[in-house]
Amino acid sequence: MADDAADRDDGDTTREEAQRLLEDGDLDGALALVATLHPADQADFIAQLDASLRDPLLPRIPQEALAEIIEFLKEEPRETVVDALAPETLGPLLDRVDPDVAVDILHSIGAERSQAVLARMASAAEVAPLLAYEDETAGGRMTSDYIALQRDWTVDQALAYLRRTHPGAEQIFYLYVIDDQGRLAGVVSLRHLVVAPPETRIVDLMTPEVVTVQAGEDQEEVARRVQRYNFIALPVVDEERRLMGVVTVDDVIDVVEEEATEDMFRMAGLVEDESLQRPVVRSIVPRLAWLLIALVLGFAAAGMVSAFEGTIARVAALAVFMPVISGLGGNTGVQTITLIVRSLALGEVELRDMRRILQRELVIGVTNGLVIGLVLALAVFAWKGNTALSVVAGLAMLANMATAVTVGVLVPITLRTVRLDPALASGVLVTTFTDVLGFFFFLGLATLMVDRIA
Amino acid sequence: MADDAADRDDGDTTREEAQRLLEDGDLDGALALVATLHPADQADFIAQLDASLRDPLLPRIPQEALAEIIEFLKEEPRETVVDALAPETLGPLLDRVDPDVAVDILHSIGAERSQAVLARMASAAEVAPLLAYEDETAGGRMTSDYIALQRDWTVDQALAYLRRTHPGAEQIFYLYVIDDQGRLAGVVSLRHLVVAPPETRIVDLMTPEVVTVQAGEDQEEVARRVQRYNFIALPVVDEERRLMGVVTVDDVIDVVEEEATEDMFRMAGLVEDESLQRPVVRSIVPRLAWLLIALVLGFAAAGMVSAFEGTIARVAALAVFMPVISGLGGNTGVQTITLIVRSLALGEVELRDMRRILQRELVIGVTNGLVIGLVLALAVFAWKGNTALSVVAGLAMLANMATAVTVGVLVPITLRTVRLDPALASGVLVTTFTDVLGFFFFLGLATLMVDRIA
Numbered sequence: 047m048a049d050d051a052a053d054r055d056d057g058d059t060t061r062e063e064a065q066r067l068l069e070d071g072d073l074d075g076a077l078a079l080v081a082t083l084h085p086a087d088q089a090d091f092i093a094q095l096d097a098s099l100r101d102p103l104l105p106r107i108p109q110e111a112l113a114e115i116i117e118f119l120k121e122e123p124r125e126t127v128v129d130a131l132a133p134e135t136l137g138p139l140l141d142r143v144d145p146d147v148a149v150d151i152l153h154s155i156g157a158e159r160s161q162a163v164l165a166r167m168a169s170a171a172e173v174a175p176l177l178a179y180e181d182e183t184a185g186g187r188m189t190s191d192y193i194a195l196q197r198d199w200t201v202d203q204a205l206a207y208l209r210r211t212h213p214g215a216e217q218i219f220y221l222y223v224i225d226d227q228g229r230l231a232g233v234v235s236l237r238h239l240v241v242a243p244p245e246t247r248i249v250d251l252m253t254p255e256v257v258t259v260q261a262g263e264d265q266e267e268v269a270r271r272v273q274r275y276n277f278i279a280l281p282v283v284d285e286e287r288r289l290m291g292v293v294t295v296d297d298v299i300d301v302v303e304e305e306a307t308e309d310m311f312r313m314a315g316l317v318e319d320e321s322l323q324r325p326v327v328r329s330i331v332p333r334l335a336w337l338l339i340a341l342v343l344g345f346a347a348a349g350m351v352s353a354f355e356g357t358i359a360r361v362a363a364l365a366v367f368m369p370v371i372s373g374l375g376g377n378t379g380v381q382t383i384t385l386i387v388r389s390l391a392l393g394e395v396e397l398r399d400m401r402r403i404l405q406r407e408l409v410i411g412v413t414n415g416l417v418i419g420l421v422l423a424l425a426v427f428a429w430k431g432n433t434a435l436s437v438v439a440g441l442a443m444l445a446n447m448a449t450a451v452t453v454g455v456l457v458p459i460t461l462r463t464v465r466l467d468p469a470l471a472s473g474v475l476v477t478t479f480t481d482v483l484g485f486f487f488f489l490g491l492a493t494l495m496v497d498r499i500a
Numbered sequence: 501m502a503d504d505a506a507d508r509d510d511g512d513t514t515r516e517e518a519q520r521l522l523e524d525g526d527l528d529g530a531l532a533l534v535a536t537l538h539p540a541d542q543a544d545f546i547a548q549l550d551a552s553l554r555d556p557l558l559p560r561i562p563q564e565a566l567a568e569i570i571e572f573l574k575e576e577p578r579e580t581v582v583d584a585l586a587p588e589t590l591g592p593l594l595d596r597v598d599p600d601v602a603v604d605i606l607h608s609i610g611a612e613r614s615q616a617v618l619a620r621m622a623s624a625a626e627v628a629p630l631l632a633y634e635d636e637t638a639g640g641r642m643t644s645d646y647i648a649l650q651r652d653w654t655v656d657q658a659l660a661y662l663r664r665t666h667p668g669a670e671q672i673f674y675l676y677v678i679d680d681q682g683r684l685a686g687v688v689s690l691r692h693l694v695v696a697p698p699e700t701r702i703v704d705l706m707t708p709e710v711v712t713v714q715a716g717e718d719q720e721e722v723a724r725r726v727q728r729y730n731f732i733a734l735p736v737v738d739e740e741r742r743l744m745g746v747v748t749v750d751d752v753i754d755v756v757e758e759e760a761t762e763d764m765f766r767m768a769g770l771v772e773d774e775s776l777q778r779p780v781v782r783s784i785v786p787r788l789a790w791l792l793i794a795l796v797l798g799f800a801a802a803g804m805v806s807a808f809e810g811t812i813a814r815v816a817a818l819a820v821f822m823p824v825i826s827g828l829g830g831n832t833g834v835q836t837i838t839l840i841v842r843s844l845a846l847g848e849v850e851l852r853d854m855r856r857i858l859q860r861e862l863v864i865g866v867t868n869g870l871v872i873g874l875v876l877a878l879a880v881f882a883w884k885g886n887t888a889l890s891v892v893a894g895l896a897m898l899a900n901m902a903t904a905v906t907v908g909v910l911v912p913i914t915l916r917t918v919r920l921d922p923a924l925a926s927g928v929l930v931t932t933f934t935d936v937l938g939f940f941f942f943l944g945l946a947t948l949m950v951d952r953i954a
Binding site for chain 2: 103120205208236241306311313323337362364365368372373374380384387389395403410416473
């Protein structure tokens with residue numbers, strides 16, 4: 047992999063020129079120009095082409111170059127490119143791709159086609175075992191493209207081995223040391239190997255304690271350990287501590303980014319793989335499902351208001367301040383819930399901190415509720431000149447904001463306790479609570495004092 | 501840096517045992533036990549200690565160990581630890597810390613104290629220039645702890661240089677090649693250096709085109725390039741392309757995580773450095789400021805309802821469905837805006853894609869609006885048995901959801917156009933639009949048909 051060079055301008059001008067050539071029908075000229083780009087930039091160029099321009103181009107790209115491009119393509123354009131290739135072409139192509147990327151692709155093309163492609167791969171024996179792991183686990187993220195040294199080798203032997211093998215191995219910075227049974231015995235950084243006396247034995251050079259991850263563990267766990275110790279790769283082992291593969295730091299960055307996106311999307315009621323590139327019909331259904339849930343929850347608020355229809359019939363002005371009280375309650379709840387969900391995701395708080403967190407948020411909610419409630423009361427009085435109405439609005443606001451922070455803490459923490467994703471505690475769930483309770487406080491108080499308001 | 505070893509259980513049991521010893525007053529026992537942990541785990545142990553236990557412990561930790569612990573401490577506990585140290589202690593300590601961490605600390609302790617500490621640092625000449633860069637730039641993230649080779653050296657000379665110098669240099673995987681003027685001429689990966697014939701000249705081995713970043717560029721730009729090309733480090737240069745430092749991938753992971761947190765927090769109306777560890781008073785004020793804005797915006801919705809107070813006085817049932825219509829509009833808007841903000845942040849869409857995105861979201865908004873509007877109309881009819889009311893509610897819902905997706909696209913894209921952060925297009929801004937317009941559609945239509953509803 048050409049992983050350390052590229053044009054400084056991300057090849058923008060080159061890509062525009064290549065696009066022009068392609069539109070003019072000069073396939074060879076475009077190919078020659080694109081070939082001067084970094085594979086990451088070539089991938090960008092391919093990704094943004096219309097099918098009419100891309101399809102004639104693809105078969106003309108040399109296999110080695112296409113393999114590198116595929117490694118840099120994002121998921122959606124990669125599927126499009128891969129779909130255009132027959133198993134006879136795709137098999138040998140995947141032999142040249144990093145095993146972890148090959149596995150992703152084999153996962154994405156369906157079981158039948160995957161079998162057909164695998165049958166045409168020279169590296170099938172290496173790649174097939176990786177297929178057993180789910181996408182979002184350590185096993186699903188690992189590559190089998192690592193270097194393992196024997197304990198009893200010398201530094202000289204290890205360097206000779208490096209020269210002999212794995213000329214293209216991805217990001218080799220740690221060298222793993224295994225014993226006779228293939229179990230992980232230690233790790234040596236390339237940096238230490240290089241400066242060690244040639245006759246030193248690997249077993250004397252290696253660090254015997256190695257942080258590892260089990261193949262079945264979640265990718266978040268991989269990311270957590272790599273971040274915690276500032277690693278650039280993490281070895282994946284089975285139950286007998288046999289070395290299965292390695293997850294590299296570039297995948298960890300992707301995991302960190304994906305997990306953040308997932309949390310944001312879940313909180314907004316979007317599925318985790320929602321994207322502006324997704325076909326519209328595949329976006330409509332999951333969003334609609336979520337909105338239908340929101341609609342059902344919305345009727346809880348409607349029911350609460352309905353219970354006070356008589357009061358509203360007497361004082362229509364109450365309806366004017368309903369959205370203010372429910373809205374501010376929702377904003378307050380979303381502030382708290384966002385902070386809690388993110389802090390849980392980043393491992394900055396644990397369940398045992400719950401009491402302290404609840405106290406903290408209550409102090410904030412009540413303080414801000416007092417201020418906002420007072421401002422609201424003054425505004426209502428200035429507008430409507432009705433003392434009772436302004437007192438009711440202010441008190442309801444205070445009560446609703448105190449409720450909002452409480453719900454904002456309890457909902458995500460309860461979800462985590464029952465081992466669900468706290469991010470499911472989306473805005474919708476919190477605002478349902480704050481709507482229902484906000485209307486209860488406001489319209490309930492107003493009903494008690496209706497003779498003084500009307 | 502001991503960057504490749506640790507206990508497999510993150511040292512949980514060891515830390516609990518050390519805590520017990522410390523509480524029993526056995527400082528030496530606790531120290532000995534903690535010393536067996538990975539620095540990352542030692543940092544965790546220190547971070548969670550009460551001041552009463554931590555303060556006697558700190559002066560007893562050997563300086564070398566304390567330096568490593570500091571590198572792994574997160575921002576908040578690091579400030580607490582650093583605040584407890586006098587300049588006489590802190591200066592020599594920072595000499596042993598990675599320069600980029602030392603700079604972060606010097607930034608955090610105020611100008612006066614920073615000068616006092618710097619005066620006591622042996623590496624002041626190396627660290628002081630880094631202080632000129634702002635925290636969230638490439639210069640602020642870079643370390644001066646890299647290895648530079650001369651163009652005309654041989655591989656053998658380079659290896660000898662490696663043996664001689666920088667025994668503790670952080671994550672050395674790329675070696676940078678500079679010319680006589682200190683300008684960046686190329687890059688060699690350690691992997692390639694090791695397997696090259698000893699007499700090869702560096703200039704013949706190096707890749708002459710190097711992706712770089714300017715010292716003043718934003719840290720997001722660093723992250724974007726590292727992610728794009730799967731690098732594990734990125735060289736930072738000045739305008740003359742002189743090598744200034746290197747940003748390593750562990751910092752890039754932090755940037756990716758911080759930027760995601762920042763977007764989430766901004767959308768929820770939290771400041772970017774909000775945290776559950778933050779003193780309560782420092783959380784109250786910024787949250788309150790945001791809620792006051794929300795309150796002012798809330799009065800826009802109140803004003804709209806107020807315009808139709810007469811209609812509500814005749815048909816109090818209208819107030820029952822107001823929260824359903826404004827709520828669903830808000831949910832729809834938040835779905836769209838979250839998707840757009842995140843896609844812009846990840847560079848998945850550009851301003852020029854705006855027309856396509858708006859069309860796409862409108863298709864989704866209108867389709868879902870038709871379904872949700874129909875379901876609402878049926879539910880209203882089933883509940884209240886009023887045909888006109890159910891038609892008004894259904895139509896208002898459709899109009900509000902179409903508005904919601906439009907606003908959800910236009911607001912963040914407008915902010916980006918005027919070079920503001922699209923994440924400022926928070927829920928509050930979108931729900932203000934959907935509240936105001938939702939009430940306008942619903943109550944306006946109801947007013948037109950009031951004789952058939954009442």
